[in-house]
Amino acid sequence: MKTELLQSALDLLKDVTPLKTDCGLYCDRACCKDNGEAGSCVWLLPGEDGETMNWGKQYESEMPVTKASVRALYCAAPCERDFRPFLCRIFPLTPYFSDKKQLWSVRMDRRAAAVCPLYGWGKKGLRADFVKAAEEAVQILASDAEYEAFLKRLEAEETAYRMTL
Ligand code: SF4
Numbered sequence: 225m226k227t228e229l230l231q232s233a234l235d236l237l238k239d240v241t242p243l244k245t246d247c248g249l250y251c252d253r254a255c256c257k258d259n260g261e262a263g264s265c266v267w268l269l270p271g272e273d274g275e276t277m278n279w280g281k282q283y284e285s286e287m288p289v290t291k292a293s294v295r296a297l298y299c300a301a302p303c304e305r306d307f308r309p310f311l312c313r314i315f316p317l318t319p320y321f322s323d324k325k326q327l328w329s330v331r332m333d334r335r336a337a338a339v340c341p342l343y344g345w346g347k348k349g350l351r352a353d354f355v356k357a358a359e360e361a362v363q364i365l366a367s368d369a370e371y372e373a374f375l376k377r378l379e380a381e382e383t384a385y386r387m388t389l
């Protein structure tokens with residue numbers, strides 16, 4: 225069941241997208257397709273399981289590098305935009321804790337390099353309101369201990385992935 229906190233974070237990202245135009249037109253929606261490394265599968269936040277995501281199947285899974293347990297949604301069809309999971313809403317960004325600012329923030333997801341044509345542009349190439357909304361949404365989640373713990377697992381996985389390159 226979604227908490228109010230999760231819903232607030234999702235709502236912040238309801239209408240903002242990485243670019244002013246539909247970025248999916250540049251890559252034929254690559255992040256929603258199975259290319260063997262990214263796409264087609266998305267990890268769900270606590271509270272997102274059991275929701276109305278009937279375009280895919282949900283499984284208990286594990287993160288590939290750190291082996292942390294996570295619930296994953298494997299998409300078999302295009303989703304209903306209003307019900308997209310949180311991590312699809314912020315892609316190609318990912319949460320991380322900025323030691324410099326002592327704040328949760330977002331950075332380009334290194335795993336996006338394999339699939340997303342926006343990766344090379346960095347955060348500066350994305351809509352500023354998209355980046356701001358993603359950062360605020362992550363900070364909302366981080367205000368709750370359970371969600372912050374989940375963010376830490378995500379950050380650890382993405383950092384560990386970087387180390388494998
Ligand atoms: S891969 Fe990148 S450019 Fe393509 S739809 Fe996903 S976020 Fe947009």
Ligand code: SF4
Nearest residue numbers: 256264299302303312
């Ligand atoms: S939930 Fe939607 S946006 Fe996310 S991977 Fe599946 S089809 Fe793509």
